[in-house]
Amino acid sequence: MSSSSHLAMTAVFILAMVFIVVMVCAKRANARREALRAKRANARTEALAQDERFLTLMMDKFLSDMEREKPIRFTSQQLRIATDNFTNLLGSGGFGAVYKGIFTNGTPVAVKVFYGVSDKRVEEQFMAEVSTIGRIHHFNLVRLYGFCVDRNLRALVYEYMRNGSLDKLLFCENKILDFTRLHEISVGTARGIAYLHEDCQQRIVHYDIKPGNILLDENFSPKVADFGLAKLCNRENSHISMTGGRGTPGYAAPELWMPFPCGKCLNAGKWEI
Numbered sequence: 001m002s003s004s005s006h007l008a009m010t011a012v013f014i015l016a017m018v019f020i021v022v023m024v025c026a027k028r029a030n031a032r033r034e035a036l037r038a039k040r041a042n043a044r045t046e047a048l049a050q051d052e053r054f055l056t057l058m059m060d061k062f063l064s065d066m067e068r069e070k071p072i073r074f075t076s077q078q079l080r081i082a083t084d085n086f087t088n089l090l091g092s093g094g095f096g097a098v099y100k101g102i103f104t105n106g107t108p109v110a111v112k113v114f115y116g117v118s119d120k121r122v123e124e125q126f127m128a129e130v131s132t133i134g135r136i137h138h139f140n141l142v143r144l145y146g147f148c149v150d151r152n153l154r155a156l157v158y159e160y161m162r163n164g165s166l167d168k169l170l171f172c173e174n175k176i177l178d179f180t181r182l183h184e185i186s187v188g189t190a191r192g193i194a195y196l197h198e199d200c201q202q203r204i205v206h207y208d209i210k211p212g213n214i215l216l217d218e219n220f221s222p223k224v225a226d227f228g229l230a231k232l233c234n235r236e237n238s239h240i241s242m243t244g245g246r247g248t249p250g251y252a253a254p255e256l257w258m259p260f261p262c263g264k265c266l267n268a269g270k271w272e273i
Contacts, residue, residue, distance in 0.1 A: 070134075071130060071134040071144050071145065071146045071147055072145060072146035072147075072157075073146060073147060073148070073149070074146050074147070074148045074155075074157060075148065075150065076148055076150040076152070076153040076155075078148075079101065079111055079148055079153070079155055079157070082101035082102060082103055082109065082111070083099045083100065083101035083111050084101075086099045086111075086113065087099070088100040088101075090110060090164070091164075091165075095114055095115060095121070095122060095125055095228060096112055096113050096114040096115050096122075097112075097113050097115075098110050098111065098112045098113075099111045099113065100160060101157075108160035109145060109157050109158065109159065109160050110157075110158045110159070110160045110161065111155055111156070111157050111158075112155060112156040112157075112158065113153065113154070113155045114126060114154040114155065122154060123154075125228035125229070126147075126154050126156070126228075128227060128228055128229065128230050128231070129144070129156055129226075129227045129228050129230070130144070130147055130156070131232065132204050132227045132230040132231075132232065133227045133230075134147075136195075136196075136200055136204070138191075138192055138195045138199075139188075139191075139192075139221070139223075140188045140189065140191045140192030140195070140221070140222055140223055140224060141192050141195065141196075141223055141224050141225075142158050142159060142161070142215055142223040142224065142225040143158065143159045143223075144156060144157070144158055145157040145158065145159065158225070161215035161216055161217050161223065161225075162216075162217060162218040163215075163216035163217065163218065163220060164215065164216065165211065165212050165213070165214065165215055165216070165225075166185065166211040166212070166214040166215070166216060166222065167210070167211035167212045167214075169216070170211055177220070181220055184220070184221075185214070185216070185220065185222045188221055188222040189209075189214055189222045189224060192222070192223065192224040193206065193209065193224065196224075202232045202233065203232070203233045204227075204230055204231070204232060204233075205230060205231050205233060206224065206227065206229070206230050207229040207230060207231065208226060208228075208229045209224070212226075213225050213226040
């Protein structure tokens with residue numbers, strides 16, 4: 001074989017090797033690009049999945065929070081456990097007694113237990129409270145957490161007010177409410193009543209505004225309570241017809257005891273502090 005032929009074969013061999021190396025490198029580069037592309041696609045998919053999970057969790061939390069905004073139905077057993085079998089009495093009235101309780105999460109509550117579950121007046125007061133305060137929220141209105149309707153128990157579960165009712169502080173010997181605080185309590189109570197009259201989808205007339213139905217939290221912020229005599233009325237109606245007197249004599253507006261239609265301002269009534 002001549003030298004020229006040998007050189008030609010060597011050149012062909014070298015070119016073939018270079019071609020093979022180039023192809024291998026190109027294949028590897030292409031494989032790396034595909035792997036990188038796949039990695040980026042997986043990263044985007046994972047990110048989208050994480051976003052979707054995050055949005056799902058947010059929506060679940062939102063719906064859960066919205067669900068908690070509505071009154072919860074408790075069993076009598078749950079309330080007996082929370083109140084230690086109704087041992088810590090906070091006060092009592094004509095329709096029932098109020099006990100302090102603590103839920104498992106540490107939330108203190110006030111449980112109002114009605115007397116005589118078969119009494120028509122008790123049923124009316126129970127339904128009045130759930131249908132009014134159970135559908136609204138305002139800083140100066142006591143919050144209803146839930147209720148219990150068992151065969152032998154009718155109860156309402158409210159937020160616990162550490163400083164009790166206003167009348168106990170007004171008429172005690174140790175005067176701890178100065179003029180400034182009394183003014184703040186008056187303004188806060190007025191805000192709560194104004195919300196019932198003006199900002200609810202259906203106006204709510206309380207009928208029994210008095211110091212005993214104004215509760216004070218740990219900061220002495222007032223919250224209107226006891227909606228057992230409350231009544232819903234259409235916003236178009238400026239007056240309400242009544243079949244009988246309502247409220248506490250001495251605090252109720254005088255027109256409540258007269259045989260004439262009553263205006264919404266009757267809640268302002270007479271509650272001196």
